Amino acid sequence: MVVYSPGRANLIGEHTDYNDGFVLPFAIKRYVKIEIEPSKKFKIFSHQLKKGIEFDTPTKTNSWADYVIGMVQKLREHGYEVKPFTMNIDSDLPMGAGLSSSAALEVGVGYAISQMMEFEIDREELAKIAHECEVDFVGVRCGIMDQYAVALSKENHALFIDTMTREYKYVPLRLDDTKLYLINSGVKHELGSSEYNKRRHECELALQALRKSSFREVTLEDIEKIQDPVLKKRALHVVTENERVLKTLSALEDDNLVLVGKYLYESHYSLKDNYEVSCEEIDFLIEKLREYSNVLGARIVGAGFGGSIIALVKGNFESIFEKISEAYRIKFGILPTLLNVDTSNGVFRAL
Structure with a gap:
């Protein structure tokens, strides 16, 4: 099974998402590509980094793999029985360019697992679990914007989010010329x-x-x-x-x-x-x-x-x-x- 998880750009609303503010992001056509299949133990490989890792139980490594391991841990905490899988990760999202490659990976991993294992997880819940992964497991005190944008965006629209109430609506982007x-x-x-x-x-x-x-x-x-x-x-x-x-x-x-x-x-x-x-x-x-x-x-x-x-x-x-x-x-x-x-x-x- 193959899943594509987009990066995001933020039109306006910077450093407001962790301050109960308003933001206006949108997903972009640059993706983290995730291939997943059942396995006897957890195996993850990153084509970008040319690095892989195997594990039986999810424990923190202080490396890129924590975005995957953390999602396994958080899904289990939410009552989803995540079984071992092999996962290959590739991406055309430039890292460190402010396009939220970490949220793309978290949401993509969660979506791939839920699709393969047929969990009933709606996109809003998926975004919240991915946010917990980043804050509690990886240890970055970010707001909810990135995970919401990656999970919930709609083509030709921006996503207006009230980060205090977590209510959102789609705003048409009619850019013309x-x-x-x-x-x-x-x-x-x-x-x-x-x-x-x-x-x-x-x-x-x-x-x-x-x-x-x-x-x-x-x-x-x-x-x-x-x-x-x-x-x-x-x-x-x-x-x-x-x-x-x-x-x-x-x-x-x-x-x-x-x-x-x-x-x-x-x-x-x-x-x-x-x-x-x-x-x-x-x-x-x-x-x-x-x-x-x-x-x-x-x-x-x-x-x-x-x-x-x-x-x-x-x-x-x-x-x-x-x-x-x-x-x-x-x-x-x-x-x-x-x-x-x-x-x-x-x-x-x-x-």
């Missing part, structure tokens, strides 16, 4: 994961300072009362980013892609100045993109400190990208890569 692109900067600064957890903690401290339990209760007037300048900036990003997601939602419903682009740029500058998760290389690319009027908007995506930019572009972009790419290479000695982003359905089984 505009296209979405991802630009991989080719850099990933090491402080990414440590700073991610630090930002989470700073958000918690900001709420404590305001004596609030959720950012959904926080207004711009409240933020002015925060004494600590760093905590004030973090809170300002979360509250204004939530507003930008809702404004983007309205702009998409009105087919106003120029306005969507404006909100993307605003999101980037908030991530740069208030949340402080951008970097020199990403900012250079953003400023170069701003020189071209047919680039409607762009922003850093993912945890930050490198990774990728999402750009909304009207008309031809390849020639513009060549010029920007050359300027970037001259300055940083790195060639960025361009990924044309097409929307995808959530995880599915090959027929």
Whole structure:
């Protein structure tokens, strides 16, 4: 049996998913491919890493295999009798580019197991189990966005998620003569994961300072009362980013892609100045993109400190990208890569 599990891009709503906020991701036509069949013991092989592992009982290894082992463990905790299997994993999702290859693997593994063993697991439950795997087993305190996007997405739509209530709805992406692109900067600064957890903690401290339990209760007037300048900036990003997601939602419903682009740029500058998760290389690319009027908007995506930019572009972009790419290479000695982003359905089984 073969299963394809998509990566995801996030149009807008960055660092809001673990703050009870709004997000607007969509799945992309880049996949983790999983082949599974029954076996006498658990055997996993990654074609990308050219590494394999065998085990009888699911125990943590602190390696890539934990995304698979953790799903076996979590499914069992939820009462599903997971029997041994052989699994081959391949992918055309670039790792470390902010496209959520980890959630694609978790959701894909869970879906492949449930299909092969005929478990009755709906997609929402599958996403929640995959999220538990990442948080409890792998140990990354992420929000629910990635797993929901991988499990629940629909082609030609974005997925609007209220991460506090976990309610979601499909939002048509009528792009017409505009296209979405991802630009991989080719850099990933090491402080990414440590700073991610630090930002989470700073958000918690900001709420404590305001004596609030959720950012959904926080207004711009409240933020002015925060004494600590760093905590004030973090809170300002979360509250204004939530507003930008809702404004983007309205702009998409009105087919106003120029306005969507404006909100993307605003999101980037908030991530740069208030949340402080951008970097020199990403900012250079953003400023170069701003020189071209047919680039409607762009922003850093993912945890930050490198990774990728999402750009909304009207008309031809390849020639513009060549010029920007050359300027970037001259300055940083790195060639960025361009990924044309097409929307995808959530995880599915090959027929």
